[in-house]
Amino acid sequence: MTPIVLAYIGIGIMIALAGAGSAYGVSYGGNAALGAMKKNSDAFGNYLVLSALPGTQGLYGFAGYFVISGTGVLGPDITAVQGAAVLGAGIAMGIVGLLSGIRQGQVCANGIAAIGSGHDVFGSTLVLAVFPELYAILAFAATFMISGTL
Amino acid sequence: MIVPMFKYSFLVFHADYDGFLEQLKDLGVAHIVEHQEEPTPEMQDLYRKISDLSKTIKNLEARKKNADREEAGKITETSGEKLNDRIKEIESNLEQARQHLSSLHKEEKQLEPWGKFSRDNIRKLSEAGIDIRYLICSETKFDSAWAEKYPVELISENDGYSFFVWVADADNRELPDEMSDVDEITLPEDNLEDVRKEISSTLKEIDSLEEELDGVALGGIQLLSNYQSQLEDRVSELNVRFQTVEEVEGRVRLIEAWIPKLRTRELEQQVDQQDVYYIKEPAKNHEKPPIMLKNNRFARLFEPVSKLFSLPAYVEMDMTPFFAPFFMMFFGFCLGDAGYGLLLVLAATIYKPKADKKMRPILSLVQFLGLATVLFGVITGTFFGMNLIENPPAFLADAKNMFLDNDQMFNLALIFGAVQILFGMILKGINQIIQHGIGYSLATWGWFTLIVSSVIFYYLDQQSPDEGLFFGTLHMGFVFLSALGILVFNHPKRNIFVNIGAGLWDTYNMVTGVVGDLLSYIRLFALGLASAILGQVFNQLAFDMAPDVPVVGIIITLIILLVGHGINIFMSGLGSFVHPLRLTFVEFYKNAGFIGGGKEYKPFQKVQ
Numbered sequence: 001m002t003p004i005v006l007a008y009i010g011i012g013i014m015i016a017l018a019g020a021g022s023a024y025g026v027s028y029g030g031n032a033a034l035g036a037m038k039k040n041s042d043a044f045g046n047y048l049v050l051s052a053l054p055g056t057q058g059l060y061g062f063a064g065y066f067v068i069s070g071t072g073v074l075g076p077d078i079t080a081v082q083g084a085a086v087l088g089a090g091i092a093m094g095i096v097g098l099l100s101g102i103r104q105g106q107v108c109a110n111g112i113a114a115i116g117s118g119h120d121v122f123g124s125t126l127v128l129a130v131f132p133e134l135y136a137i138l139a140f141a142a143t144f145m146i147s148g149t150l
Numbered sequence: 151m152i153v154p155m156f157k158y159s160f161l162v163f164h165a166d167y168d169g170f171l172e173q174l175k176d177l178g179v180a181h182i183v184e185h186q187e188e189p190t191p192e193m194q195d196l197y198r199k200i201s202d203l204s205k206t207i208k209n210l211e212a213r214k215k216n217a218d219r220e221e222a223g224k225i226t227e228t229s230g231e232k233l234n235d236r237i238k239e240i241e242s243n244l245e246q247a248r249q250h251l252s253s254l255h256k257e258e259k260q261l262e263p264w265g266k267f268s269r270d271n272i273r274k275l276s277e278a279g280i281d282i283r284y285l286i287c288s289e290t291k292f293d294s295a296w297a298e299k300y301p302v303e304l305i306s307e308n309d310g311y312s313f314f315v316w317v318a319d320a321d322n323r324e325l326p327d328e329m330s331d332v333d334e335i336t337l338p339e340d341n342l343e344d345v346r347k348e349i350s351s352t353l354k355e356i357d358s359l360e361e362e363l364d365g366v367a368l369g370g371i372q373l374l375s376n377y378q379s380q381l382e383d384r385v386s387e388l389n390v391r392f393q394t395v396e397e398v399e400g401r402v403r404l405i406e407a408w409i410p411k412l413r414t415r416e417l418e419q420q421v422d423q424q425d426v427y428y429i430k431e432p433a434k435n436h437e438k439p440p441i442m443l444k445n446n447r448f449a450r451l452f453e454p455v456s457k458l459f460s461l462p463a464y465v466e467m468d469m470t471p472f473f474a475p476f477f478m479m480f481f482g483f484c485l486g487d488a489g490y491g492l493l494l495v496l497a498a499t500i501y502k503p504k505a506d507k508k509m510r511p512i513l514s515l516v517q518f519l520g521l522a523t524v525l526f527g528v529i530t531g532t533f534f535g536m537n538l539i540e541n542p543p544a545f546l547a548d549a550k551n552m553f554l555d556n557d558q559m560f561n562l563a564l565i566f567g568a569v570q571i572l573f574g575m576i577l578k579g580i581n582q583i584i585q586h587g588i589g590y591s592l593a594t595w596g597w598f599t600l601i602v603s604s605v606i607f608y609y610l611d612q613q614s615p616d617e618g619l620f621f622g623t624l625h626m627g628f629v630f631l632s633a634l635g636i637l638v639f640n641h642p643k644r645n646i647f648v649n650i651g652a653g654l655w656d657t658y659n660m661v662t663g664v665v666g667d668l669l670s671y672i673r674l675f676a677l678g679l680a681s682a683i684l685g686q687v688f689n690q691l692a693f694d695m696a697p698d699v700p701v702v703g704i705i706i707t708l709i710i711l712l713v714g715h716g717i718n719i720f721m722s723g724l725g726s727f728v729h730p731l732r733l734t735f736v737e738f739y740k741n742a743g744f745i746g747g748g749k750e751y752k753p754f755q756k757v758q
Binding site for chain 2: 049052053055056059060062063066067122123124126127129130131133134137138140141144148
């Protein structure tokens with residue numbers, strides 16, 4: 001496996017898994033919002049905001065790719081170490097983005113369902129929902145720092 | 151700042167009670183102390199009515215948008231209650247009419263294939279002993295030979311079915327074997343024509359009811375709203391009466407209420423003119439007085455943000471003015487684009503004069519957040535996704551060095567985090583002094599001294615490594631003092647060994663906690679980076695993907711720019727709001743020792 005192949009496998013994993021995590025996450029929120037609309041359609045703004053929250057993991061995956069490609073190493077002259085670094089960053093960002101996006105979406109969905117039932121938990125859900133996101137942020141920061149060493 | 155509350159216990163003679171309640175309602179300053187939690191059945195009934203009215207009003211407002219203005223008539227009711235009753239009547243009549251219509255349609259469908267015939271004649275025939283039997287079978291099964299073999303006449307063929315009659319005498323009920331797939335039906339009693347007439351009259355009835363509802367929607371919503379306010383007023387008064395305790399065999403009534411310090415003079419002036427005896431006591435924390443916040447104009451804008459989480463407990467300080475500047479800065483840090491910031495400020499400024507009063511504070515908040523965004527956009531050299539560090543326009547070429555690059559922003563995020571955490575510790579120390587006494591705050595000051603002195607000596611050491619300042623004598627002096635505060639003097643009334651044990655436990659918590667909290671602030675940097683990169687990406691997409699066709703190319707570029715930056719403003723704006731929110735409520739409140747759980751001050755007043 002030449003280093004450039006490894007590097008692009010990493011990039012592919014980063015974008016694909018992080019994006020998939022966000023896709024799952026916002027879908028959980030969207031499904032819950034449709035159910036909650038049946039009970040309480042006035043709070044749609046709240047549902048929208050909470051559904052959109054898990055959308056950031058996909059953005060981080062994409063931004064991670066951008067940061068790495070900005071270093072200019074993704075070319076035929078890439079060294080073995082650089083290829084391994086990009087692969088590592090890609091696996092890290094991708095897996096963390098996937099799982100944190102899914103779980104964050106589940107938290108948001110529960111919050112939306114609670115608001116639909118009439119409980120006043122919007123602020124609390126916002127705070128609780130960003131707990132899983134911290135790890136995606138750390139993975140993004142790690143990707144950034146890895147790109148700094150390339 | 152939390153407004154101090156006083157608890158007033160009013161003793162009113164039962165004859166003066168109603169007048170006193172009216173006075174309290176007019177003043178609108180008394181938050182009634184509630185001893186009874188469960189509302190009475192009468193109150194529950196009123197609550198139900200109020201919520202029903204809300205639904206009715208909402209339905210009418212939706213109807214108003216689609217109503218045909220010319221045709222709708224005027225409403226004649228003047229009372230909200232009667233109007234509501236009439237609406238319920240119309241709705242139930244409509245329901246009945248629609249059900250009737252649907253059963254009529256079913257009948258029509260059944261009668262249609264048989265065409266017009268006289269029921270009278272059929273009845274006369276059956277009196278004479280001749281029965282007409284109505285038979286259906288699928289077209290493919292119908293054998294035209296049957297018309298010769300049996301007393302059968304085909305009436306019509308429709309929808310893949312054949313409809314025919316069998317003229318029989320009353321005795322023979324068996325169908326021949328070859329007609330095993332044929333079904334017999336009984337027709338409804340009415341004539342097709344009569345059914346059709348009734349359908350059209352029911353439709354007219356439905357139309358006129360709908361028109362009446364449209365009229366109500368166009369003219370009656372205000373009346374219903376007034377009625378709803380009346381009901382709300384009544385239920386709040388009922389609640390006050392419910393919370394009043396009767397003493398001395400019902401001759402004296404006792405009401406307890408919380409009055410904020412700012413309004414006590416107003417109340418006392420009014421009440422002193424009457425024969426009402428009252429006792430005034432300052433609020434004690436265990437009674438859980440309601441919380442009324444009073445802040446300067448800037449911090450007041452952030453009160454809705456504070457309320458998203460929890461109002462403070464009565465004894466502690468209101469954190470709103472303390473987190474407000476940090477929140478603003480963090481928002482700017484995360485969104486960090488001068489162009490987006492300008493958009494926010496402009497949009498809020500333009501919309502503000504047209505907005506209604508409740509929206510104005512929120513728009514002012516948006517303006518401040520926009521300003522912070524512009525500031526950080528300028529610091530990082532980001533304008534609508536354009537990275538001005540890499541591609542500075544001519545007039546900014548000299549300023550290029552003043553922009554902060556990514557590594558510096560990373561450090562800046564951590565510095566902001568450290569400042570907020572240390573500030574939170576100071577607040578915690580002050581809170582402890584106010585609530586319990588200086589002896590209880592020594593551990594907090596110990597930690598503060600330890601961290602600040604270590605940081606200062608570390609940097610001094612970096613500047614001049616030879617002098618060995620880090621871990622040098624002066625530094626160790628501070629460390630020793632801090633250790634005394636943390637491990638030995640952390641609680642004035644406990645045994646020294648318990649103190650040391652508790653201090654070690656506290657040390658473990660602090661070390662893991664503070665490090666984790668500090669790292670949490672990296673999200674500011676990550677969000678700022680992500681939003682800047684997204685902006686860059688959309689710019690690149692817009693210019694690279696547009697075809698070279700002269701006019702169409704520019705249009706496509708503009709569309710991509712609009713849509714892309716719109717998406718970015720929404721998603722990054724959302725993240726820039728939520729993450730600083732979490733940093734405030736979790737990291738800052740934790741380090742400031744925030745308790746929370748206060749309930750809001752809601753005085754007994756006229757319903758607006």
